Amino acid sequence: MKRILVVEDEPSIVTLIKFNLEQAGFFVLTAEDGNTGLQLAVDEKPDLIVLDIMLPGMDGIEICKALRQEKNMTPIVMLTARDDELDKVLGLELGADDYLTKPFSPRELIARIKAVLRRTKQDDKPEIENRMTIGELTIDTEKYEVALRGKPLELTPKEFELLIFLANHQGKVLSRDQLLNGVWDFEYDGDTRIVDVHVSHLREKIEDDTKQPKYIKTIRGFGYKMEGP
Known part of the structure; x- marks a missing residue:
């Protein structure tokens, strides 16, 4: 029970x-x-x-x-x-x-x-690699740890889940609705701004230059894509 x-x-x-x-x-x-x-x-x-x-x-x-x-x-x-x-x-x-x-x-x-x-x-969660490396990012999904050039990063749980979801779909363009459903798994009053807020905060932690991001690219008019630098 x-x-x-x-x-x-x-x-x-x-x-x-x-x-x-x-x-x-x-x-x-x-x-x-x-x-x-x-x-x-x-x-x-x-x-x-x-x-x-x-x-x-x-x-x-x-x-x-x-x-x-x-x-x-x-x-x-x-x-x-x-x-x-x-x-x-x-x-x-x-x-x-x-x-x-x-x-x-x-x-x-x-x-x-x-x-x-x-x-x-x-x-019920699909099998995923315990450790992933994308560029200078290292992600340990078992320990809930992320490091950039060997330096640990402090991510909120949702930032971590968003990063994992993007990393598991590396190279694929994901709409805001796909990210919302994939990470939060519910409709947030039809408002996808929560995705943009988390992407912005995540970029501040993993990107050297948030205006020219290397990892999380904005696909104008559609959503986001994660790729290695």
Whole structure:
């Protein structure tokens, strides 16, 4: 039975989510403040976390950041009462796997949870090389490490996943929709700007000159292509 941690401070929402998740066959843990939620995430090792952004104590963004900095890759579905573009971009950039804005239907939440669990199940992932070298970039997919000319780079989880996806399709032109579906595996309100944000941040870390990138090339009017210099 999959274990879901729900970190939410509104009792009525906790009750609604807990009831529906249990009906769907999940075991549910709950926390009503950020500090307790983070502790449970570390101690109980749930299969997925449903994480509200606005929380007493640590907020959801801080919890997500703290977990990812410790290489805790537990899937996270974030919730917020605000339909705020900045919140969405920031939450996903820090490593959240999906995002729902309140109010939402329990059916939609369960569908998203199941989709994220399918996507992150290790046994379902295609076989890929553990180590790849592209130009002066070295990518270790097993250790989640990237180095440029031997110097380790600090990438967010989503930046790393984006880099791997591009590297596995080296030389192929990928549209923004293909990248969105391949890396995030859901439609981000029909808005592909999240892809451009992550490509921009990734370029800042792997390119010597972001205006004339060697690795991630922009294909005007379509998308991006990764190739060796």
